[in-house]
Amino acid sequence: MRGAGCTVNDLWDRNLDPHVARTRLRPIARGAISIQQAIPFLGAQLFAGLAVLLQFPTACFFYATPSLLLVTLYPLAKRVTNYPQFVLGLTFSWGAFVGFPALGIDLLTNTPALIAAACLYGSCIAWTLIYDMIYAYQDIKDDAKAGIKSIALAQQANAKAFLAAVSAVQVSLLVGAGASLGVGPIYYFLTCGGAAATLEHTIREVNLESVKDCAAWFRRGAWITGGAISFGLFMEYMVQYLDLFGDQGKHSKAVES
Template sequence: MTSLEQPARPGRQAHTDIRPDGWIDRFAPAPVRPYLKLARLDRPIGTWLLLFPCWWSQALATQGWPDPWMMALFGIGAVVMRGAGCTVNDILDRDIDGMVERTRSRPIPSGQVSVKQALAFLVFQLLVGLLVLVQFNGFTILLGAASLALVFTYPTMKRITWWPQAFLGLTFNWGALVGWSAVTGGLDLPALVLYAAGIVWTLGYDTIYAHQDKEDDARIGVKSTALRLGEASKIWIYGFYTLTYGGLLAAGLLAGLGFWFQMLMTAALIQLAWQVGTWRPDDPADCLVKFKSNRWFGWLVLGAIVAGHVL
């Protein structure tokens, strides 16, 4: 029996975020389907979560409407770099993924893609990312290249620390620095505060996400904040999200945003409160729903920043 065929453990309903009837299986040519799934193109929420800090920072540094061409570059970069990060993660975690209910059908542990093929695909994605990065100024190129150190080390953190979500925060919110430098050519306090706010945001949403795997993680010895915080997770996430809101508000005020930014950020705060208040930690499907809802939080924050400049 292969890892793809292993049934859910007795007493548990099978749970996976991989849809067998998604657009990739319906429309993509068969030879490329495993690679598109390896890059998680059928599950774009990770791309959104990587992209929003870039857009927030770009908008924060721009007096008026953000440059659409720069936004498009960040969009392409987020797709390929999220895909590269997932590829690195799946190469390093291929044995673990085969033992976890939610991940056992991923392309590498299920045998659809070999490690050598995944490495070649990784090189391709990094080259596309480099083509995007060189469109920016020199400082931004160096800053973007520095993020690779985080991309390649994050997947190992679940073996080392109970707080791998903190390292994901460092990685996924690097765009808060890159977006600002792409506009200004350097770094300033608003970007640093925005980066810190993004890190605690990630601590919140990825702890929710990690609760999907807590039983499997405990069984195979993988660490996470879901296991470290346990039944106190909801209280901690309230704290993380409070710091997120406060940090975003501070970054906007430091960048000169005023009334309309503050007013519209109230909607973002309500969204965070709804997430935690209605979250069911022992329901994997609800964990996934709440995690994905952070896309709407990202749009609300972006709208507040743009409105703060334009209005």
């Protein structure tokens, strides 16, 4: 589905991409692949995604299907809003909802799980705003010339303050997700604390005036922040699974039931 989103994006942007240095050599933009070739390829990607989705419980199909609308609409956002990255976040973060029915948890009847899913979804949206704003700074000069709307252009005057504020929102929502499920200190220290520390490091070190540096920190930031969050979640899972803190896992197990 990530690939399908890229294909949809390249189809919509085939007349914009040639005006941006970073995207001018994309296959459709440079004419290496025609629209007639790209659409069947998109169909194959979507069917491959469907094949994976059907391996999960049936409820996941109904939770996941609405995301197709967002996949289709995201590329249009840059034509009507300075914050297309927000729409990208809505799209990329949808798995925060799908993970719960995959575990047999009905979000519509389980309030703690619904709160956790909503907080996780919001946190992932905030994270998308952060890393994709850094990514967008690669194209800021070309976007201005081509008339492409961008969060980088909208927040150019106070970029790092904006990134710091959104980072605070991301970490706060991670805390909210954990609190709704009654997780233990491992989660708060490793996942929330790790996210806060790596985001601060990224924002402090990235040079938004350098295309090369923005590209490097886009990749590096995804790995270090994503790694901290994932490692914290894994360690919290192991603590719960092994019941290392005695009664710690009771609330989470109650949520699952």
